[in-house]
Amino acid sequence: MGKYRLSRKRKKFDLFRAESINFKNPLFKAIIMAVFNLTINRKNYKVDVDPQMPLLWVIRDFAGLTGTKYGCGIAQCGACTVHYGEDAVRSCSLPVSSVGDKAITTIEGLSEKGDHPLQLAWDETDVPQCGYCQAGQIMNAAALLKKNPHPSDEDIDEAMSGNICRCCTYKRIRKAIKRAAEKAGGRS
Amino acid sequence: MTTHTVNRRDFIRVTAAAGGGLVLGFNWLSACSPSSRQAKAAVHDLNAFVKIDTDGLVTIMAPNPEIGQGVKTALPMIVAEELDVDWKKISIVQAGLDTGKYSRQVAGGSGAVRSSWAPFREAGATGRQMLVNAAAAEWQVDPAACSTEAGKVWHKESGKSTGYGDLVEKAAALPVPKNVALKDPSAFRIIGKRMPNYDNKAIVTGSIKYGIDTRRKGMLYAAIIHPPAFGQKLQHFDDSEAKKQPGVQQVVSFDNNIAVLARSTWEAMQGAKAIKADWSDDSKLESTGDYADNFRKILDRPSQEKPRRKDGNIRQAFAGAARVIEAEYAAPFLPHNTMEPMNFFADVREDGVELYGPVQTPEKAQSDVSKLLGIPKEKIKVGMPRTGGGFGRRLKSDFVTEAAMISKLAKAPVNLIWRREDDMGGGDYRPMGLYRYRAALDQEGRLIAWHHHSVGVTGNPSRQDSFPAGAVPHLQVDALEYKSPVTTGPWRAPNHNFIAFSEESFLDDIAHQVKKDPVTFRLELLEQAKQHPVGKVDYDPDRYAGVIRKVTEMAGWGQPRPGVYQGFAAHFSFSTHVAEIVELIRAGDKLKISKVYCAVDCGTVVNLSGAETEVEGGIIDGIGHALYGELTLTRGRPDQTNYDHYRLIRMREAPEVEVQFIRNNEKPTGLGEPGLPPAGAALANAIFAATGKRLRSQPFIKSGFFG
Structure with missing residues (x-):
């Protein structure tokens, strides 16, 4: 029981983190659209979106790469995992504004011929x-x-x-x- | 580029496959097939399931929704076997809803392979016979002297052979043979083998499209707001802030719902967050704590008997019993939690409706939308993509009618996508319930009477015919319904998913109390059911005993190893017999599941790889939900809305699983669900073996035995 409580607490903290970079912070109330240049699977994409839009939705709805999936939106299930440089990240909780010029790799770009x-x-x-x-x-x-x-x-x-x-x-x-x-x- | 001549006689209904009506139309495959991209070879429909082009490419149609149960691979395997084609050279195409061509286009009840076995074999064999007849006519030989192998017809005597592609046009002109011979199972080359999921390559490269990936010209993404609590009504809403959100295009409302439409999914979701809505008073709405109390009150009322099954006379038997044992088991609500949340594409136009998305019952979706919009079914097209899980949630089509209504109101094609929170709070849960059992024993410790008395939220919470029914002279099952605004529905292995736990734990409990080995105790009861069956007996006592013996051999039951605790359970569901043994070890001050053994008798196994993974997954699913699954409500509002507070089993908790199938040539029986039900009971019985404590309510995590 005690252990379970602990893990629940840890998860609550994760949720807080995910929320803080998303919607509840009043700083983000005033929404300014901005242009972002992204490198996804070695291709360049230019999108004009809310800086808080999570990378997941930029990948899916703007770059049109639907291999990356939405599961929970709070970095708990891993369905949205992509590579950010060398690291695996949860794209549902990474605002597009924080991506910078690091290369993004999605499942479509993991290998050229699907032979990873x-x-x-x-x-x-x-x-x-x-x-x-x-x-x-x-x-x-x-x-x-x-x-x-x-x-x-x-x-x-x-x-x-x-x-x-x-x-x-x-x-x-x-x-x-x-x-x-x-x-x-x-x-x- | 495609001219599709639909000849009404160019198909056979699966239910009447051997009955003929099989005349070939000159059809061109639709644009999505590999062959038409080359756009050279003419494609002929041999029947509703088989298309062969003049280059020899064989396409087999998969008519049932694929939700992960493997039917898109398994059903074409049945056709391919009888057609005698090279599995590596065929292509499989998912069919849309077509009630004229196919029957039972459903993913549910572990029924696809069961119901399709005979007609799909006949469809393949009929197609094969037509190709043989065409070759025989050309060579002027007796068709009976011809054989087939891997897409070719052979005439051994003359050494002649021709590929199916060269024969298909001629075959089309021949009459449809009746009562074609089916292969002897000893000749199977495809059935029973391990065939990887047909869509694997598309899945691992991300190219496969699920419903949530649907993109159409002019399409808007829609997010929805449902009442936050079950039983609440929408009073008023203000969408002025929502409409100012970037990307938001429209806000529509219907029934008690509000939908926000935008140019992207996230913008629609953000728009939904900006809606200010007032809902009706929730102070009178029930919490899960109230349900538990109310259940007990209902079961305590003597007048509330409602027998679903009555064998002998339990009243007399209990009165004369040497010993009576009682126990009560509690089931929590469980959401389905498909990884792909509910979503659907709808385009409602003047001239017709297009529906496309993940649903287990496309025909119901079509008729529900037809009723809702007053549009005839013939004008409603339903397509099925590969689906990210079902578990029973997609048997309902509430999300389909929502998408259709939103499209109609917004006058635009829409893809409605529920947020995880909408999905977990979206109802249709595995019912919460309370299950009471009483057993009467005679002087020798034999089970002479059994009373099962249960109540669950909406609908019959029990299964009245499951073991030990049939083996006990006096048995009664009373199942009561508790009406609630919380919607409930089928959840993988409906009712079985909990009944197996309560029945098999209780049997284990009785066996220990009468100092019998729990396996021996069940085998004696099965012998009783075989020698002196009482009332209806659905299961086969010999096959039941067969899986029990098999799993005890696998796990070394009765040969104790220090520090290893075993629990046994068996259950019959969807015509399949399953027995499982869970093994526990200690890890510090906690218990850890080290291994699960499972023996299954599902008749003929069609795809060994698919069958094995279905059972393995079902066992881990059953264990995961028994350990962690619980959705609670406070004044009608779900307390868990996402995976931060709702725990699903993960890699580190998933035990090693070993599955073996009983080899026989019986008809295939259900497999998507039967692996799941015994798992929770076998786990509970292992916990008893390790700790001496009986866990009677789920989830087991509350016991403190697990980390």
Whole structure:
């Protein structure tokens, strides 16, 4: 019970963080549209939007890249995970104004031919059920493998626990990450 | 670029596949197929499921909504098997709603493979026979002397062979054969194998489009505001601030809802936040605490009996019992929490309506919109994209009628997208309920009477025919309904999802109290049901015992290992028998689920990979919800609105799962749901083994045994 309370508190804090960069801060009441230049999957995009608009919606509705998904809007489920430079970030809680000139990579830009070791391993392991969360899972796993090419079960559990799969394909996600790590092992 | 000649005789209804009516129309595939992009080969419909072009490309239609249960892969596997084509060379196309061509275009009740098995085999076999007949006519040989393999017809004697593509035009002109022979299961090359999900490549590259990804010219994004509490009504609203938000185009209102339309999703959501609305008084609305008390009052009233099943005479049996054991189990509300929130595209025009999006019951969506707008069904087109989960929530079409109404009022094509908060607060929950059990035992500890008395929010909360019904001479099931403004509905394995926990925990409890091994206790009851069945017996006692024996072998039941605690449960649902054993270990001062074993008898397994992942996922889903799932209400208002306060199972809590299928050639039975129900019970029984404590209400996280 005690432990559960603690984790609830931590989550509340996350929510507060997500909210503070979004809507409730009175500073953002006066909305000024602004032009932002973004690099997504090595292409340049120019958008004229509210600076507080989360990157997720710029990617989906303005850049037209719908592979990145909306799940919760408060950085709790991981469906919206993209790469911000080398890091996996929750694009639903990153205001477009804070992106700067760092390169953004989405699932569509993870590999040119859909042959990233994780993409191949995901198909071979037959991971997806409904498939909706899987782009976020793969993007998160790709960032993990970059930093830790041979993760243990515990490393995988730790790194992947921010991504919810409602179909509960966790067993196969774990297996696919290991399979990809083995395959990529020789290359890196 | 596409001329689509619809010949009403060019299809066979799935229900009458062997009955003929199969005449070929000269159709061109629609623009979305790979072959028409080459735009060279003529495509022929062999029937409603099979199209073959003159280059030999075989397209199989997938008529049911794909919500993650794997039917877009599994159903075409059945057709491809009998058609005898190379699985690697076919393409699968999702069909839209077409009640003329297909029946039961539903994702629900674990029913797609069950109901499609025979007609889809016949569709494939009929197509194959027509191709054989065409080849035989050309070679002037007996069709019976011809065979097929991987998209070719062979005549062994002369060594001749021709590809399906070269035959399809001729096959089209031939009469449709009746009573075609189906393959013997020993000849299966596709059914029973591991075939990866057909859409995998599109999913892992992000190119697959879900309903939420629908984009059309002139389309507006819509966000919606529902009443914040169940039972509340909209009094008045002010949209002046909302309309000043950037990107916001329109605000419309209908029933008790307000919708904001904008040029992007987030701008619509921001617009919705800026609406100031007054709602009716909520001080009289019920909280979940009130429900629990009210349930107890209802069950305590002696006059409230409402038997759904009555075997023998429980009154007499209880009066003469050597021992009576009682227990009460409490189920919380559960939201479905599909990862893709409710959304739908609607374009309501003068000349007709286009609906496109994630729904488990497209035909119901069509008829609901038809009734709502007074537009005939024939003018309402429904398309189904791949869907980000269903779990029963998308059996309803409230979000479809909302989208249609918004499109009508706004006079624009719209994509309505519920925020996560709208979705979690959007009702249709797994009903909250209270389940009371009484068991009567004789001197020898045999179960002689069973009384199940339950109440749940709206609708029958029980399943009256599940085990041990059939094995007990005196049995009564009374299920009562509690009316509430909180909407409830089917949730993955409706009723079974909780009943399996309460029944199988109670059976475990009884077995321990009469000092019998819980598995032996059930096997004796099943033997009783076989030798002396009482009333209706839905399950097959032998197949039930089969999965029980199998799982006990897998897990080494009865061979204790230090520090490992096992719990057993079995359940029959959607015609499938499942037995599971959960294994717990200690991790510090907490318990940890180390492994789950599962044996399943679902008859013939169509796609071994898909079947296995459905059961594995169902088990982890069942464990996750038993451990963490609970939605509470305060004065009609959900207390949990997003994943910061509503806990779903995550990777670190997901146990290792081992699934084995009983191999037989029986007809396939349900599989999307049956893996889930026993999981919570097996977990509770393992907790008892580890701690000596019976958990009788969910979620188990409240017990403090888990981190």
